[in-house]
Amino acid sequence: MLIGDVARRSGVSARMLRHYDSLGLVRPTGRTDGGYREYSGEDIRRIFHIESLRSLGLSLREVRRALDDQGFRPSELVDDLIRQTRERIADETELLTRLCRIGAAEPAGWEDVLQIVALLQALGSKSAGTRQRAALSSVEEVPVPVEALVEAVLSETDPNVAGALRWALARSDDGGSALLAEGLGSPVAEVRKRAVQSIAEIPNGEATALLQDALTNPDIVVRRYAALALGARGAADAIPTLIDMVVEETHEVGAADALSALASRPALAEQIATGLVDCLAHSTVESSVRRRLAQALADIPGVTASRALADLSHDEDRAVALTAAYILGIRNAR
Numbered sequence: 456m457l458i459g460d461v462a463r464r465s466g467v468s469a470r471m472l473r474h475y476d477s478l479g480l481v482r483p484t485g486r487t488d489g490g491y492r493e494y495s496g497e498d499i500r501r502i503f504h505i506e507s508l509r510s511l512g513l514s515l516r517e518v519r520r521a522l523d524d525q526g527f528r529p530s531e532l533v534d535d536l537i538r539q540t541r542e543r544i545a546d547e548t549e550l551l552t553r554l555c556r557i558g559a560a561e562p563a564g565w566e567d568v569l570q571i572v573a574l575l576q577a578l579g580s581k582s583a584g585t586r587q588r589a590a591l592s593s594v595e596e597v598p599v600p601v602e603a604l605v606e607a608v609l610s611e612t613d614p615n616v617a618g619a620l621r622w623a624l625a626r627s628d629d630g631g632s633a634l635l636a637e638g639l640g641s642p643v644a645e646v647r648k649r650a651v652q653s654i655a656e657i658p659n660g661e662a663t664a665l666l667q668d669a670l671t672n673p674d675i676v677v678r679r680y681a682a683l684a685l686g687a688r689g690a691a692d693a694i695p696t697l698i699d700m701v702v703e704e705t706h707e708v709g710a711a712d713a714l715s716a717l718a719s720r721p722a723l724a725e726q727i728a729t730g731l732v733d734c735l736a737h738s739t740v741e742s743s744v745r746r747r748l749a750q751a752l753a754d755i756p757g758v759t760a761s762r763a764l765a766d767l768s769h770d771e772d773r774a775v776a777l778t779a780a781y782i783l784g785i786r787n788a789r
Contacts, residue, residue, distance in 0.1 A: 456499065458483075458492045465502050472502070480505060480519055512536050574599050583613040590619035601627050605634040608653050609646050617649065625656045632661045639669060639677060651677045655684035663688055670696060679705060686713025691723055698730045701751045702744055711747075715754035728752065728759035735763060742772035749779045753786070761786060 462469045475481040476492065481501050483492040494502075501522070508518045513536070521527055577589035578599070590607070593599035604627065608620035624631045631653075638650030651669055654662050669681035670692060682696035683706060694717065700710035714731075718724040731748050734740065740748075749767045752760045764786070767779030 456494045457487070458494070461494050461499060461502065465499065465506070467502060467506060475502070475505065478515060478519070480515065480522075512540065571599065575603055578603060578607045583616050586611070586613070587616045587619045590616060590623045593623050599623070601631045602634060605631055605638075605653075609635075609638045609641075609649050611649070617652075621653045621656045624653055625658065632657055632659065632665055636665050639665070639672060644674065644676065647672075647674050647677050648680065651680040651684075655680060663690070666690075667692060683709050683713055686710070686717055689717065689720070691717065691726070693717075694723070694727055694730060698727070698734065698751075701731070701747050702734055704743070704747060707747055707751075711751040711754075714751060718755045721756075724755055724757050725759060728755045728757050728763070731755065732759060732763045735767075742770070742775050745770060745772065745775045746778050749775060749782060753782045 456464075458469050458472055461467070462472060467475075472481070472492075476483065481494075481498055484495040484498055485493040487493050504522060505518050508521055509515075511533075513521065513532070517532060521529065521532070574589050574593055577585050580586050580589070586607070589599075590604070593604065601624070604620060604624050608617060608624060611617040611620055624635075635650045635654050635657075638646050638653075641647050641650070651666070651672075654665050654669075663685070666681040666685050666688075667690065669677050670685070672678050672681070678696055679700055682693040682700065685693035686697055694714065697710040697714050697717075701707045701714070714727050718727050731752055735745060735748055745767060749764060752764055761783070764779045764783045768776055768783055770776040770779065
């Protein structure tokens with residue numbers, strides 16, 4: 456079969472067939488009287504083998520080795536091809552993500568595109584200072600797509616950079632809360648923590664709803680951060696968790712402040728006081744816990760809180776008694 460016929464039947468161009476010949480990959484079995492290449496059935500089968508191997512991503516050198524080396528074992532080469540393909544897919548996925556983010560920012564011109572690219576690269580910098588500047592400038596200059604900010608804040612380990620990213624997200628009104636919500640279900644504890652901290656700084660109803668849902672999150676750290684944020688927003692359903700935080704000495708100062716703010720509403724003051732007093736009723740409550748509960752009762756108005764402090768002023772632990780008596784004296788002087 457002449458080269459033109461082979462090209463038509465195999466789909467391999469005559470130019471590529473000549474290239475295979477020059478490399479010694481497929482040498483036509485014969486020549487016509489006129490000197491034209493003439494391929495046998497075995498030659499054509501080899502051409503199809505070559506194309507099959509090339510479709511897997513093998514180079515021509517690897518194809519020749521696979522076909523001609525009798526001791527060739529394909530497993531190692533296939534493993535290497537799998538690795539290369541995964542790397543290529545990862546690179547292409549990263550490029551696609553970047554292009555989608557640039558498109559989402561709706562750049563008005565190439566200058567905007569270049570600025571967005573620069574900011575995205577800065578967010579991925581190894582320098583904490585560069586990442587922080589990028590986060591701050593993302594609000595003032597061309598906005599960085601919210602997806603990029605969320606990805607950055609969920610992976611950020613530097614507290615200053617994380618604060619700047621949360622600040623930028625709080626000023627972005629582009630669905631950041633919903634994206635951060637996915638972080639609450641992450642298998643990585645630190646990611647869940649960063650997600651709830653970021654949601655806590657977003658001042659809208661969607662974020663508040665997510666924080667309320669987070670009160671039942673299996674991760675106690677998430678529940679605590681959600682309670683602190685909800686307490687500042689006046690949400691009564693945060694009260695039980697805030698009281699537990701006082702008892703457990705976990706962010707107890709912030710928890711007590713949140714309870715105090717909530718207690719400014721008369722309808723909640725009695726509920727908070729009763730919850731704190733109920734904790735005192737357990738015989739196993741340690742003196743350090745009683746002292747923290749007395750401190751938490753300080754700014755809770757009402758008779759229930761005052762009676763509890765009066766009882767604590769006679770506590771067997773002198774430090775608890777003095778603390779309660781001091782607080783009670785201040786309350787009575789008001």
